[in-house]
Amino acid sequence: MLTLEGVTVRFGRRTALDAVDLEIAAHEIVCVLGPSGSGKSTLLRVVAGLQPPDAGRVLLEGADQVGVPVHRRGVGLMFQDHQLFPQRDVGGNVAFGLRVRGESRGEQRRRVDELLDLVGLPGAQSRAVAALSGGEQQRVALARALAPRPRLLMLDEPLGQLDRSLRERLVVELRGVFGQLGTTVLAVTHDQGEAFALADRVVVMRDGRVAQTGTPVEVWQRPASAFVARFLGFDNVVAATVDGDVADTPWGKIPVPSASPQGSRALLVRPTGVRLGAPEDGLRCTVGARTFRGSHVAVLLRPSHGPEVEAECGLRDVPDEGATVGVSFIAEDVVVLDDKEPDATDIAKGEAPTDNNGAH
Numbered sequence: 372m373l374t375l376e377g378v379t380v381r382f383g384r385r386t387a388l389d390a391v392d393l394e395i396a397a398h399e400i401v402c403v404l405g406p407s408g409s410g411k412s413t414l415l416r417v418v419a420g421l422q423p424p425d426a427g428r429v430l431l432e433g434a435d436q437v438g439v440p441v442h443r444r445g446v447g448l449m450f451q452d453h454q455l456f457p458q459r460d461v462g463g464n465v466a467f468g469l470r471v472r473g474e475s476r477g478e479q480r481r482r483v484d485e486l487l488d489l490v491g492l493p494g495a496q497s498r499a500v501a502a503l504s505g506g507e508q509q510r511v512a513l514a515r516a517l518a519p520r521p522r523l524l525m526l527d528e529p530l531g532q533l534d535r536s537l538r539e540r541l542v543v544e545l546r547g548v549f550g551q552l553g554t555t556v557l558a559v560t561h562d563q564g565e566a567f568a569l570a571d572r573v574v575v576m577r578d579g580r581v582a583q584t585g586t587p588v589e590v591w592q593r594p595a596s597a598f599v600a601r602f603l604g605f606d607n608v609v610a611a612t613v614d615g616d617v618a619d620t621p622w623g624k625i626p627v628p629s630a631s632p633q634g635s636r637a638l639l640v641r642p643t644g645v646r647l648g649a650p651e652d653g654l655r656c657t658v659g660a661r662t663f664r665g666s667h668v669a670v671l672l673r674p675s676h677g678p679e680v681e682a683e684c685g686l687r688d689v690p691d692e693g694a695t696v697g698v699s700f701i702a703e704d705v706v707v708l709d710d711k712e713p714d715a716t717d718i719a720k721g722e723a724p725t726d727n728n729g730a731h
């Protein structure tokens with residue numbers, strides 16, 4: 372449905388998109404994730420026609436979009452600050468694209484009713500936009516973007532302004548709405564939780580390139596690189612030497628799944644694979660900070676040698692801060708990454724250097 376072939380965008384010496392190839396099938400929901408400055412918004416702007424590429428092609432249903440202006444691309448846009456028209460009521464906002472297209476008043480009314488039902492705001496036509504909550508405004512913005520039946524809907528941080536619990540609810544609703552309409556969606560978000568909940572497929576960007584693409588489960592279970600692992604919030608990434616089913620790490624020898632890549636590699640241990648036992652069993656660690664995460668507690672462990680280890684503990688199994696424990700590792704939660712090194716860039720947990728051409 373949408374194809375990007377070698378799309379490159381430069382701003383002076385800075386390369387915002389570097390030969391990006393991407394394919395999106397009809398009805399697919401794709402979320403682009405990545406640290407600040409990795410090129411996510413530029414990618415959307417190129418597809419929308421707001422930013423011409425310096426090289427490469429954008430094709431919609433096989434047709435090259437070079438020279439095709441925004442309003443002729445048949446794409447819907449819903450951007451971060453959803454910019455509803457404050458002087459128009461809800462109905463006027465939703466009908467906007469239909470009016471521009473010259474649809475009859477009857478058709479506009481019918482479509483507005485239908486969309487407000489769909490986004491869970493039936494009967495809100497004459498309400499003032501300023502009197503709506505943030506979540507309601509977001510729904511109106513979505514209804515407005517969907518009204519002209521775009522062949523591709525693009526969302527830039529669609530739920531960025533809202534608080535977490537509302538976002539979590541809306542993301543489920545959005546997926547439902549898109550599924551019902553069969554909309555093809557290309558969304559950009561900082562928030563991995565949002566991307567993983569919304570997407571059929573995620574695309575992780577780094578410095579204007581695609582670092583990994585796959586279903587949320589694929590990317591979560593098997594990050595392609597130390598960068599992706601760290602971006603997903605995994606901190607237990609170390610250098611290792613893998614020989615058969617064992618890896619030599621700064622924490623000592625730990626088991627790895629069979630058929631893992633061999634030799635010098637970066638290695639990820641998911642916090643669920645860190646098991647706590649008696650001090651004499653395994654790597655001796657002192658219990659550091661404990662962070663309550665709802666369904667579990669993240670426990671930071673300081674080993675006698677090697678970097679800190681994060682463990683995930685059940686709510687009833689949390690050791691006291693300052694206690695001494697013995698740590699062992701479960702092979703199924705160890706991922707030997709393709710990288711030779713654990714990647715020493717300062718990109719951790721979504722924070723990136725802003726200058727992607729700078730030394731880092």
Ligand SMILES: Nc1ncnc2c1ncn2[C@@H]1O[C@H](COP(=O)(O)OP(=O)(O)OP(=O)(O)O)[C@@H](O)[C@H]1O
Binds near residue numbers: 382405407727
């Ligand atoms: N109009 C512009 N002029 C100059 N540089 C730009 C322009 N737009 C983007 N850039 C640069 O291009 C790179 C990619 O920017 P982009 O906005 O696409 O990143 P992003 O991943 O969407 O970031 P964020 O998550 O912070 O919105 C950045 O280094 C940015 O500074």
